[in-house]
Amino acid sequence: MTATQVQTSTMKPTNPWAKRNKARTRDVVIASLLPGILAVVFFFVGTALGATIDPAVLLIIGFLPAQLLAAFLVGRKYYGRHGREDALLIVVTIFLSTFVMVLLLSVLWSVISAGALALRPSFILQNSHYISGTTSLEYGGAGHAILGTVMAVAITTILTVPLGFGIAVYLTETGGKARGVIRTLIQAMSGLPSVVSGLFIYSILVLQGWQPSGFTGSLALLPLMLPTVSRVSEEALRLVPVDLRNGALALGSPTWQAFAKVVFPAARSGLLTAVLLGVARIVGETAPLVLTTTYNNDTNLNPFNGPMAMLPTFIFGYIRNMYDTSIQRGWGGCLVIMILVGVLFVGARVANRKKK
């Protein structure tokens, strides 16, 4: 005992797994940087010599093969056969994920940079009464459209979520005979073009004498939200281990109680995701609204009475004008939708975590 203690006290902790092979590190750095540097040099030298070089073409037929080759060689040199495969996979993965990130960030950036011009307190707080396509951006805003979107989306959510959860419960918890048919219908529904949904409500309600209103718009959004909610919540319920439900039933629990008190709470965060994805699916939809809620420059707080502005139709209305200020209002509307969705997502996640 004492002997061991003496021995261990003279030992120093080391990290044998972290030892660096200097030559290997050097080669990896060279292989990671060289193709990029060569491509940049080639681009500038070539341009200076008068050639026109498309950066995208250079990236794909010049840089990418060179980078793959470099990674391949270094991988093979230090790790053999599996090393060269790993190296290729790493390069492809990084390349593709960078590509997706660049796409995403450039979309975000164009919305933010263009929308920021319009965004100011009045843009959130005022409506577009007396505003024409050329009015300066200091006057008027999208407040009426924000309220309209919030109300209509809320109504759609209130109608769709119980329906969607109900379908998910039917598909996962029961042995119902119509499960196959319902699943097929939902699948078909998720492929429904949104304009068809709008035309459907237009023809069965608006043409029959209902006034276009926030509510008819909500109804046109429902078929678009339903498949998302029911499919994602079906997945969430399926992820709950069958052992949990059986544990409840084995205690003598009625089926309904086992679902409500054990399965449902266990699936809660997945079900929340289903609702959020459903909202995200419809919040920017324009086509179903053009005929069913139409346009309004004024604030309309009654979703059951008369045309109501919503953010997508607000944007659509303004970008059809060819004036700069009016297009900038459109961008402002885009930015507001993005912020709205962001706030909703973060808020819901925080609320969910607090409850846990």
Place this chain on the structure above:
Amino acid sequence: MVETLLTESNAASHLEARGVHVWFGQRQVLQDVNLVFPSNQVTALIGPSGCGKSTFIRTLNRMHELIPGAGFAGQILLDGKDIYEDGTDAVDVRLRVGMVFQKPNPFPTMSIRENVLAGLRLTGKKNPNMDELVETSLRRASIWNEVKDRLNDPALSLSGGQQQRLCIARSLAMDPAVLLMDEPCSALDPGSTRRVEETIEELADQMTIVIVTHNMQQAQRVSHQTAFFLSEDGNPGGVVEFGTTEQVFNQPVDPRTNDYVNGHFG
């Protein structure tokens, strides 16, 4: 019976399986099982994997019928009354015949205390002495000392062995007359296994216990009688030998039993 369930202890019940046949779809997996589980006795079900022990034990509290394609013929008599008789509610059967699963399955969204009381909550029953019920149940499952200071912690913060004993406590809180255990110790360390075995011995005073186990020593330590299941060459499984544990392990009638309990196959 339901009203008094939690205030007075259920007496242990006498359970009997008569001519039990079981199918999954068209495939028969059990053939003519006849077993008697007298009250306050511990019965071990042993046999190689896939011979139908879990399937059989699930027929005893009507969990079997939850599997799509399940088929059943025969009688399960609980104190003389067939639990598959017309008009018998599976929910009532499960109130009297509790079950502990192979893999611990505490409810993840509930605390330790809530797990113990889950049965009450799920069945809508009231008990005036919740705290007392929590303590007695946890004591009977010999986990009280480990959790008494953290009753409001999430159930998943317990180790696997503790979770299994919590699941036992959860069943005990419903005061079942029969307790079914399907390999309750297969995921547990030796320490937890020993404590579960002690619990089983104590519980036998108050209830009838059926336990599936792959551990021959465990069967000999805890059970009064043993049934050896076997399914040969893809034929439906059945009981090859049934008797006191002493007799099945030391003087088996069937040579296959002798081979199995001495570790020659399975």
